[in-house]
Amino acid sequence: MEQRLANTWQMTVNERKFIEMALAADLRVDDRGPFDYRPCTITFGRHFSFTNRVGGSSEVQLGETRVMSYVTSQLVQPYRDRPNEGTLSIFTEFSPMADPAFEAGRPGEFAIELGRIVDRGLRESGAVDMESLCVVVGKLVWSIRVDLHILDNGGNLIDAANIAALASLLTFRRPECTLGGDDNHELIIHDIEDREPLPLIIHHLPVAVTFAVFGEGNIMVIDPSYKEESVMGGRMTITMNSNGDICAVQKAGIGISSSVIIRCLEICAVKAAEITSKINHAMESFNDGRSIQYPNFHPVDVAIQDNLPDVIMDKKQIENLIGHLAALPLDALDRNSNKSGAVVVGTNTRAKFENNQARDGVPFYSPSNWDPYPRKLCSRLARSSLKLSGLPEDVEEDKVNTTQSVTVECGLEHTKGASSSRALETPSEYTTVEATSQYIKAPKTLKDAVKIQNRKMRK
Amino acid sequence: MEYVDSLTGFRLDGRRPNDIRQIRAEIGVVAKADGSALFEMGNTKVIAAVYRPTEVQNKGQQINNQALVRCEYSMANFSTRDLQEDQRGTEISLVICQTMEACILVHLMPCSQIDIFVQVLQADGETRSACINAATLTLADACFPMRDIVTSCSAGYLSSTPLLHLNYVEDSARGPDVTVGILAKMDKVTLLQMGSKLPIDIFENVMQLAIEGCKAIAQYIREVLLENTKLLESRKGL
Numbered sequence: 001m002e003q004r005l006a007n008t009w010q011m012t013v014n015e016r017k018f019i020e021m022a023l024a025a026d027l028r029v030d031d032r033g034p035f036d037y038r039p040c041t042i043t044f045g046r047h048f049s050f051t052n053r054v055g056g057s058s059e060v061q062l063g064e065t066r067v068m069s070y071v072t073s074q075l076v077q078p079y080r081d082r083p084n085e086g087t088l089s090i091f092t093e094f095s096p097m098a099d100p101a102f103e104a105g106r107p108g109e110f111a112i113e114l115g116r117i118v119d120r121g122l123r124e125s126g127a128v129d130m131e132s133l134c135v136v137v138g139k140l141v142w143s144i145r146v147d148l149h150i151l152d153n154g155g156n157l158i159d160a161a162n163i164a165a166l167a168s169l170l171t172f173r174r175p176e177c178t179l180g181g182d183d184n185h186e187l188i189i190h191d192i193e194d195r196e197p198l199p200l201i202i203h204h205l206p207v208a209v210t211f212a213v214f215g216e217g218n219i220m221v222i223d224p225s226y227k228e229e230s231v232m233g234g235r236m237t238i239t240m241n242s243n244g245d246i247c248a249v250q251k252a253g254i255g256i257s258s259s260v261i262i263r264c265l266e267i268c269a270v271k272a273a274e275i276t277s278k279i280n281h282a283m284e285s286f287n288d289g290r291s292i293q294y295p296n297f298h299p300v301d302v303a304i305q306d307n308l309p310d311v312i313m314d315k316k317q318i319e320n321l322i323g324h325l326a327a328l329p330l331d332a333l334d335r336n337s338n339k340s341g342a343v344v345v346g347t348n349t350r351a352k353f354e355n356n357q358a359r360d361g362v363p364f365y366s367p368s369n370w371d372p373y374p375r376k377l378c379s380r381l382a383r384s385s386l387k388l389s390g391l392p393e394d395v396e397e398d399k400v401n402t403t404q405s406v407t408v409e410c411g412l413e414h415t416k417g418a419s420s421s422r423a424l425e426t427p428s429e430y431t432t433v434e435a436t437s438q439y440i441k442a443p444k445t446l447k448d449a450v451k452i453q454n455r456k457m458r459k
Numbered sequence: 460m461e462y463v464d465s466l467t468g469f470r471l472d473g474r475r476p477n478d479i480r481q482i483r484a485e486i487g488v489v490a491k492a493d494g495s496a497l498f499e500m501g502n503t504k505v506i507a508a509v510y511r512p513t514e515v516q517n518k519g520q521q522i523n524n525q526a527l528v529r530c531e532y533s534m535a536n537f538s539t540r541d542l543q544e545d546q547r548g549t550e551i552s553l554v555i556c557q558t559m560e561a562c563i564l565v566h567l568m569p570c571s572q573i574d575i576f577v578q579v580l581q582a583d584g585e586t587r588s589a590c591i592n593a594a595t596l597t598l599a600d601a602c603f604p605m606r607d608i609v610t611s612c613s614a615g616y617l618s619s620t621p622l623l624h625l626n627y628v629e630d631s632a633r634g635p636d637v638t639v640g641i642l643a644k645m646d647k648v649t650l651l652q653m654g655s656k657l658p659i660d661i662f663e664n665v666m667q668l669a670i671e672g673c674k675a676i677a678q679y680i681r682e683v684l685l686e687n688t689k690l691l692e693s694r695k696g697l
Binding site for chain 2: 112113115126217234236241245246249251253254255256257258261262266
């Protein structure tokens with residue numbers, strides 16, 4: 001091993017004998033069971049700015065071990081033999097801060113081994129979908145880079161690094177890119193303000209479980225601590241997912257019998273399921289937090305309803321609608337804002353409308369084909385929502401006629417809209433305009449999916 | 460691509476799923492080294508050499524109660540067409556090193572360094588297994604005290620069949636690849652590496668198949684060593 005042994009903390013003979021004898025009696029010095037993990041916490045990188053939503057970063061603390069992982073993406077040319085697949089590469093950073101035995105700069109043997117174990121588990125098992133990262137076959141693919149930084153070596157770096165890599169890949173979002181421009185040759189990488197960044201497609205979660213071997217190869221414990229690692233005779237890492245598939249195995253050194261290996265596989269299946277549920281749990285709480293902080297963020301794509309018939313409402317119905325809107329809390333409206341910043345009345349108002357129907361005896365629409373942006377309604381909706389958001393509203397009722405679509409400024413800073421604004425005759429108070437028509441998109445057809453023959457691309 | 464022909468059951472190189480490759484070994488190919496061997500598994504050809512224990516070069520790495528085992532694995536530039544990553548070479552060096560360290564009685568040679576050099580001359584899949592087999596022969600030729608002979612081979616699972624000894628084409632299929640190294644007489648597994656995805660029960664089958672393959676290679680290595688000893692005997696006039 002390339003560790004600078006002169007720099008390492010050497011274990012005394014007494015301590016070594018103590019640990020070995022304790023293990024022979026089925027006891028671990030930190031009072032764990034032989035197959036117990038240390039407490040594990042997964043935290044995700046905080047997004048300090050509104051724009052930093054693409055960062056997938058996580059920090060895992062497993063007992064005293066701390067590992068941080070950061071995911072970034074870049075557009076590159078694909079490998080020649082795999083022109084339709086993206087690439088995934090793992091880089092490890094073993095800083096002497098974690099352990100004085102680590103050398104700064106070039107990764108040592110163990111650093112490379114760790115990198116390759118995590119890489120085998122993630123890439124070769126097909127956990128991360130590579131084909132979805134292809135943008136233009138043979139020319140441009142996304143290259144995902146995972147950087148693992150070891151912050152504190154408390155033993156069992158492999159497991160902690162693997163969990164960190166998984167957590168960061170799950171929370172990573174890459175910018176969406178489409179072919180567009182005048183003749184659909186130009187590659188547009190959409191800013192994350194314009195289009196929601198997309199998550200990676202991850203088929204399964206390969207979890208690494210490390211066993212330390214002691215004695216003659218008959219004593220195995222899970223999740224060795226730093227001291228146990230100094231005493232162990234060898235190590236075996238099994239990467240499994242919760243479906244019972246073995247994704248990678250790494251074992252070299254002291255000999256163990258094949259029956260012990262099979263028993264370890266069974267134990268690993270249980271442990272992998274436990275850790276997978278822990279990761280999923282951490283992900284859920286993180287995603288919930290993200291959606292409250294960022295109203296535009298949706299963990300799953302929300303389907304936008306197109307082609308709904310226009311709703312024709314008479315004055316009385318409109319007033320009822322406005323009454324319902326006024327009763328809504330402000331943040332309910334915010335949560336349902338779409339990308340362009342225009343206001344959509346959310347689906348949680350549907351129940352009220354149904355009640356309304358019964359009350360008035362006027363069946364004006366059913367929730368399933370209720371169009372939140374009927375042209376005839378826009379002005380009223382806009383004004384009522386403006387009332388709620390507290391903006392000055394100076395429009396006189398007789399000036400605005402119902403056939404006009406009024407553009408709305410809802411007080412969000414980011415109101416970039418590329419489409420044309422159709423507002424006419426709006427009062428001078430509204431300086432920034434944004435077309436509500438942006439919400440009504442043309443339905444996508446197969447033609448949009450077909451790539452153009454001419455493969456010219458302008459930067 | 461059909462890796463096992465459904466009609467005849469033959470693989471791409473004409474073997475059956477359980478057939479081992481053609482093995483050939485030669486001892487004493489590098490005259491200057493204290494121990495050397497040439498090992499061929501099918502088309503994969505590997506040469507290994509070892510020198511007697513020396514003083515540790517990097518004093519910081521010296522271990523006071525045992526020998527330090529270092530292995531250098533390199534692939535000749537003419538061994539294969541495809542470019543290999545550097546990190547893969549480092550990992551294979553590490554793996555061979557750890558495997559041989561488990562079989563040499565290192566506590567008999569404290570404060571010393573054992574260098575094993577392995578060079579791949581021709582690569583057609585299973586290079587790390589061939590390297591370990593060559594290293595075993597080399598250490599035996601140099602008369603190092605060992606627990607047992609270590610043999611290694613790989614097995615895979617393609618076209619729903621466990622296959623023994625994957626060649627380069629089968630290896631590039633990106634299917635599951637299990638490399639096993641055992642201490643032959645003690646029946647203990649020292650090396651176990653696996654890539655891609657396999658359910659547990661199929662993995663156990665493939666692993667058992669690889670262990671059987673290793674035992675067959677161990678049998679051959681024992682015969683080669685025995686012949687070599689007889690040759691030395693006759694040369695010495697015993």
